[in-house]
Amino acid sequence: MKFNWPLAVSPFTLRDRLKIARRIVSCDRYTMGEKVEEFEHRMSDLSGRLALGVCSGSCANQLLFEFWKIRNAGEKAVVIAPAVTWLTSVSPTIMAGFEVRFCDINLKDFSFDYEKLEAMLKKLRGRRVIIWPTALIGRCPDMECLSHLAEHYKAELFLDACENTLSFLRGQSILASCPITTTSCYFSHQVVAIEFGFIFFRDARDYNIAKMFRNHGLTRSLQPHIAIRKEIEGAHLDVDPQFLFGVNGTNIRPSEIHAMFGLIDLPRAGAASLHRNKLYARFRSHLTSVGGGVHPFIVPPLGKFDNAYCLPIFTTDRYCGEVKKALVASGAEARPIVGGNLLRQPALRGYGHPADFPNAEWVHKRGFYLGLHKGVTEAMIDRLASFLTQKHWVRRP
Numbered sequence: 001m002k003f004n005w006p007l008a009v010s011p012f013t014l015r016d017r018l019k020i021a022r023r024i025v026s027c028d029r030y031t032m033g034e035k036v037e038e039f040e041h042r043m044s045d046l047s048g049r050l051a052l053g054v055c056s057g058s059c060a061n062q063l064l065f066e067f068w069k070i071r072n073a074g075e076k077a078v079v080i081a082p083a084v085t086w087l088t089s090v091s092p093t094i095m096a097g098f099e100v101r102f103c104d105i106n107l108k109d110f111s112f113d114y115e116k117l118e119a120m121l122k123k124l125r126g127r128r129v130i131i132w133p134t135a136l137i138g139r140c141p142d143m144e145c146l147s148h149l150a151e152h153y154k155a156e157l158f159l160d161a162c163e164n165t166l167s168f169l170r171g172q173s174i175l176a177s178c179p180i181t182t183t184s185c186y187f188s189h190q191v192v193a194i195e196f197g198f199i200f201f202r203d204a205r206d207y208n209i210a211k212m213f214r215n216h217g218l219t220r221s222l223q224p225h226i227a228i229r230k231e232i233e234g235a236h237l238d239v240d241p242q243f244l245f246g247v248n249g250t251n252i253r254p255s256e257i258h259a260m261f262g263l264i265d266l267p268r269a270g271a272a273s274l275h276r277n278k279l280y281a282r283f284r285s286h287l288t289s290v291g292g293g294v295h296p297f298i299v300p301p302l303g304k305f306d307n308a309y310c311l312p313i314f315t316t317d318r319y320c321g322e323v324k325k326a327l328v329a330s331g332a333e334a335r336p337i338v339g340g341n342l343l344r345q346p347a348l349r350g351y352g353h354p355a356d357f358p359n360a361e362w363v364h365k366r367g368f369y370l371g372l373h374k375g376v377t378e379a380m381i382d383r384l385a386s387f388l389t390q391k392h393w394v395r396r397p
């Protein structure tokens with residue numbers, strides 16, 4: 001059986017690209033112009049929060065932890081991160097000098113094992129703690145439970161929603177489910193701007209500090225009437241306000257061109273998400289009906305508020321490599337479930353023993369995913385289901 005199944009396809013048509021090309025011909029501005037602002041406004045409307053655009057999801061995470069240090073000058077905190085996520089959810093915390101502790105995940109929403117998380121929070125009583133879950137592969141962590149734990153143990157709660165931009169939980173965007181969240185608009189994510197990220201704030205002062213940080217630390221990144229700009233300018237009359245660095249910032253500004261791509265994709269994102277969810281449900285129903293449930297594959301159900309990000313498939317650890325190889329040989333690109341068990345990654349050597357994270361191990365050894373995008377059709381899903389439920393896989397122990 002042959003597939004033509006890439007991990008991702010561009011959601012942009014030739015007409016979209018020509019639209020952007022025409023704009024470039026007529027307007028010679030490429031950075032921090034009206035398109036970035038418009039994209040930020042649209043994402044503020046979507047999330048119900050103050051959306052600040054940056055050049056990637058990784059930079060949004062970097063900004064979050066650097067911002068925390070500015071807001072809490074001289075303080076230290078422990079960050080609790082899930083054992084399965086993308087490296088750049090964790091690496092910004094390490095680069096910013098936080099102490100990172102990993103917690104195992106659960107196999108339902110793929111966020112923390114909530115009991116283990118609580119045990120860690122108990123042990124860390126008296127220290128400043130940041131709970132830092134990931135909305136992995138389009139799932140929604142149990143934000144109610146996490147908010148309750150954060151409140152009870154006086155911890156802070158932020159969310160990496162890079163893999164889930166679009167979920168709405170009880171009428172509220174996932175991006176508004178805690179004080180600060182981040183998302184990515186990278187290729188194959190739920191809103192695509194090719195390279196782009198956002199950080200979402202509940203608090204306007206926090207947003208303004210972060211905005212200065214994003215733009216080299218310059219106070220003039222803020223409107224003249226903004227209180228924090230006036231305070232800093234008023235206290236530093238000896239420095240030219242054109243180059244007045246209010247915070248120790250950097251340049252992680254997004255480009256106009258990427259914002260234009262994002263503005264084209266955003267109105268289509270809902271339909272694209274529906275397409276993914278339908279294919280996901282179709283695939284699951286095949287696997288549950290074909291082969292009488294004796295085949296060795298599990299595709300976890302989507303929760304009520306989840307948005308399929310990819311097609312994750314779990315099997316026995318003996319089969320996993322074999323099936324993946326067979327799929328790749330047939331033309332379907334496969335990837336591990338994000339970073340797998342991060343404790344196995346050389347970049348994180350010394351942060352813990354992989355075996356102490358059994359659910360992360362399960363995901364690492366048994367899981368992989370295929371892309372889910374507009375290039376995937378119902379016929380491809382049907383063929384994949386027949387490929388996986390063919391006797392060759394089903395019969396073997």
Ligand SMILES: Cc1ncc(COP(=O)(O)O)c(C=O)c1O
Binds near residue numbers: 056088089160186
């Ligand atoms: C959970 C998570 N966090 C952060 C990122 C980083 O986003 P970006 O690729 O836009 O830098 C990703 C990227 O896929 C991700 O999956």
